[in-house]
Amino acid sequence: MTVASTQLHEAKGGRSNPYLLMPITLFFALLALAVLRAPSLMTSAGIGSAIIVATPLILATYALMASAISGRGTVDLSVGPLIGFVNVTLIQFSSAGLLESPLAVFLYAIFIGALYQLIFALIVIYVRLQPIIVSLSGYLALTGINLVILPRPGGVAPAFMAEWGYGTSIFSPVLVMLVLASAAWLLFTATAFYTHLRLMGSDERAAYTAGVPITIVRIGAHLISGAFAGLAAIAFTALISSGDPSQGTTYTLIAVTALVLGGASLAGGRGGVFGSALGALNLYLITFVLATFNFGAVQSFVTNLAYGSILVISLLLTLLIPVIQRYIRNFSPFLYFVALAVVVLGVILHGTFDYTAFEAASLPVGPMDLQASLIAPLEIAVSSPETEALRAQAAPLISAALLLVVIAVFLRVAFAQTDRRRIGPAVAVVLAALVLGGAWGMTQSTPDTEVSQ
Amino acid sequence: MPTAAVLSTSAEPGRDTISVRNVKKYFGPTRALDGASFSARAGEIHAIVGGNGCGKSTLAKVVSGILPVDSGAVTILGETPSTPAESRALGISTVYQEVMVADESSVVDNIYLGADRLFSKTLSQDRKVARAATLMQELSGEAVDPHALVGTLPLGLKQWITIARALLSEPKILILDESSAALDFDSTERLFNKMRALRDGGTTVLIVTHRIAELIRISDRATVLRDGRDVGVLEKHEITEKNLLALMTGVDRSGSHHALAAPQPKTAERGLKARGLVVEPGAKAFDFDLRRGEIVGVAGLDGQGQDAFVRVLAGVQPAEQGVVQVAAQNDEWSMVRSLPEAAAGRISYVSGDRKREGIFASLSIFENMMMPLYREKRRGGILGIIDRLTLGAIFKREADNLLIKFGLKEDRITSLSGGNQQKVLIGRGFAMRPDIIVLNDPARGIDVGAKAELYKHLRSFAEDGRSVVYMSSELEEFLGFATRVIVFRDGAPFDAFDGSRLDPKVVLEAMFGQTNGEGLTAAYGLQPGRAVPQTGSAPTANGVRVLVDVPEDIKAALRAARPIATPTYAMKETTVSRPAELSKPIRIVEFDTSGQKRGGHKSVGSGQ
């Protein structure tokens, strides 16, 4: 401490939170790979269907996250069966003519989810059982009862959500639901309740002795988790447009994997929608990328293998976090995200650039639909030659701007941190490599445009 | 002395804010509080003091509303809070012994933990940050980034965060439960200043401590606890070490204990040596020798490296640098780097932290004691069948030796009281038939009677020519028990003292770095036999050798002229009189095979 006191201007402690390092990196790596493998992902329909498929998983991960933050090793294994339970009861009610209006459906789903989680929380608090045991018990009981309620897949979803699952455009009710849910969580993080929750998860005894009403906070966390689970069930129902007693169950493992991939701590105290959404998206992208390889009959086996190994590997990587923390003392996930996003945008442009169409320019010429290009700016694969021409002119500008931004970021990072042993080296190296690679890729792939200028 | 405890319950300077009447709190068979009472006023620093396991921490928890009492009345500011939230609302802030912070969260969140209402914040985040930054600067004396994750901070700063949390709400009552444990000297001083300022503002500051020097400096009144009962209240002018010790230990018992003589080694033969040892990162390197037949006391303020030192000696944790070697057969030394090596070198380790690294809670008493011998006494080779017959005999022997009181040996160990559990663990250490036993604060939380038996047992163990390394957080334990005492500070030995002339006050000063540390090189220092250069590679061959022959008439004279300050000196009827009062003559006493000519006479003469 005497050493520290000689340099009083330097505040003690590191703000570093490198847990998002891995999900962000993995996300962009997978995204780049996915776009390169299948450019069709970056169409309105591609993104739309991605959202439809990924939303139940993302929301299920949120549900897990909310209760996992509360500590005591709460990993709610019953989230999958709970989604299934809401799904099958919803289908049964709606085919019985009840629950027709959207409002009723939403209220019902959220209520059931919250009710289940309330019971869960009460057992954990007052019977003082380990949460994992309670969730196991819930898993078995709900899996059983789901099959009793709806013995085999079938039924029809409420009429109003019949078209939700088509996923033909980016903007769908499901997306709205996802955005609202995420925004709600972000708003929630601004409240004192969230701070209580996080601190309780990190050290329950500290919170208790400091006068935090831990019972109420824990119940609150479970209620939020239940609400998310209800929303996940609606998204799931929209996706399959019917009832399925066993499909929901599979969400348990995937959601837990997504949670771990997203950098949340299963011990509690750490987690957020950003990481959880990234984790879930990563899993979706893994499935997507694997699907592009077309393994034929063994597709599902390969997916299983990949899920399992990625879960284990990402758990093992969390062991490295303290080591990283020692070297990167001031890591800004946001900065890192933006930097990588810029790079991957370049890759996406490259991947979706229809060079043959540009060169041949023989496609039927139509008027440029400004409206459409605004709404679906990334719908590039089938764009008109005019757009292509426009883009061709813009390409060098974009690449130059990209390089400038990246260099600026790099310099900021490099200069701001040189005197301290903080962020810097690792992020800088990653960035530099990716920037150079992206720039190289772009110059390689756009010689014509450069020449045409 | 109980008479010194002038009771003055009627509140003159301030009204009574805390009133505890005849409170009892039992944990199973353990009586943590057994009818304790005390009261504290507004505008005073009140110390709750007592030895380990006297119930003072339990009392703090009762006052802060964490533990409900079994019987008795607790009134704080006219109410009886039953949860920490209620006591916080009443204006009671507590800093607990254990540093409780949320590692995943920022400094500012940790400081403001519990300050907000359930949904809305009491302060905007910006103002919280600013306040947290100034508060931490003020308290810890260095700038702390309020956004920093607490997990990245050192322990001392974490402790400050918990203190800052308690100070934040301008408490009416502030309870500090051993809160200076993780703080260094300067920080403790800053904390004391803060406490005085609060007191002058009318706050009741309640400190719970077993550190006598600290509480003498800071407290206005002190309530002394012993065995779960209050045994006296001392006013400011009565708070002296003598009065406190008298009350804490109980006069009768401490007297009999102190009258005993510390065992003296019969030879200079060393059982263990350490060379260039560094036990904590950044600490000084030192050498250390352990002779056969001595009890080495190890002391120091919490976290000054003494704990690491005994663990390194026992092979529980590796040394940062340097080597620890134990005497093996054929005059050879074998390394101690790990537990198996320590066991091979016949070193056993007994921890005072029973719950964490001692007992196996759901296993039987028998198993708890005999577990380490399972391997040695197995039958059927690889099948590893436990030889319960042989082990049963050993168990009976150790249990009889240590006077362990138990029902059936198949009963769970948790059915025993703390003291008896500790005896079982010590029995585990003895059952391995060690040459060296290393004890890490073993008397923590056991009663005085059990302690006395433990000392007796260890003493006879040492008198058999084996060695004991005994770390304790209570200096009183070393009186009349330790051959020499080594005080640690900043991760290395700071000073050493002769056990037969031990003055707790001086040792305490050494713990605070107020002595010159010259004891380290004395005959009772780190290497008692180092003074005369040793030539050759074979140290102390041939086992026990009597080198000093004290004539009978001198011994008689010695007994007659026993100095009052050292009542225990030369009580023992051994041919090896190892006089150790003065540093100069003692250096002449050497146990080299050829060093017989000089020796006893001169030193003994100087002792007269």
Added chain:
Amino acid sequence: MTDLAPQISLPSRILGLVIGLILTATGAGFGFASGASVQIVILAAIATLALFVWGWRYVLGQFAGPAVAAADGPSSVWQAWMRFRWPLLGLALILLAFLILSLTVEGFFNIWNVISLLILLAILVLTRTLGRQFQQNRSAFIGIMVLAGLFSVGSMNIEGFASGNNIKSMLLFASFLGLASVGQTLVALLGGLDLSIPFVIGGANVGLLYLISLEVPGWLATIIVLLIGALLGVVNGLLSYKLQAQALIVTLGTGFAISGGVQIITSIGSAYSGNVFGTVPAWLSNLSAMNGTTFGISFPPVIAIWAIIALVLIVGMRVTLYGRFLYALGVNRTSASRVMISELSYWVVMYALSGFFAAMTGCLLLGWSGGGFIGVGDQYLFLTLAAVVVGGTSLLGGAGGYGFTVIGVLVLQVLSSFLVGIGLDFEWQQFIFGLLILPMVALYARSPHIRTQI
């Protein structure tokens, strides 16, 4: 229940119970030999036991003097209520349920159901009164009582429940579950969990058939599969040790990877994508088929295998140092490391055993079904856990044992058989198992209150 509770020493109580059990068993043996109907025999047996135990207590109680008079306090009625409120409430609830059922369900009120009710009540009372003597092994005692109750009620209400064939089939399935639970028990004693068991079972099931279809000799294929199972266990052990608190998630992950990997391997070069065809060797079929014979006696050898393994484990855990060290590690790993018990090696070995026994179950299940199916182990995902938990092994480690798991397995098997008998499907069974876990765990594995942890 409201007697003076004479103070009889524990040994004499146990002695009484043992004599009673022997008497009961002898009586039952005579009953079966003289051809009485099963129901009568069971009734008589229970009556014998109850009478004897009561008599024993009564007679000894005369010598032992009454209990120390209760301290002054509220009225004795209130004290009795406070002491016995839970069993009394339970009694009331059961009576109420029976009343409602009798009034609503046609033909429910018959002699067998009334007797079943009486048996249930008797068990409740016995559990309550005798359960106090078994503080440490209470869950096992309760398990045995539940087992006895279920079995006797089942045999009275369900046609052929107590028939030799049904018992044989129950034991057969119990041995599969029991073998699968060996690993789970060992790992739980350390404080871990192994959720990869079902996937290893499925993988072994398919993998063995795949090897056989490649014309590897059956015995060699089995050994290969068992070794691979153990190897996967080693991997699990290393990973779980590294990621201490997350054994559950880790093993779930490895399980999925194993299941996917095995299927990929068996699908390579096959046109049937994951479906493997082959002929199961006769000796393997005999091991685990219902009509298998053991040295000429007509019962499946797998039951004997299970019995032997259970015996070795139960005895081994008590008398060998390996067993005791396992418990020591589970109770307090820091203390264990101080007596030089290597944590890593125990984790690895226990998970390896878990993988080994899971693979063994998979192989035996192949013998039973005759065709490979990757999902054959799926139901064991939670059943093994349920067996461990219902038996009374703590998932926190250090308490319990395989003997407990055997009881748990039998309870689950008899319950499942009973539920099938009264016409409930697998789904209902799962539901009931799920709800059953909570009270069983609540009996012995509650976390301490946060107040006491500060």
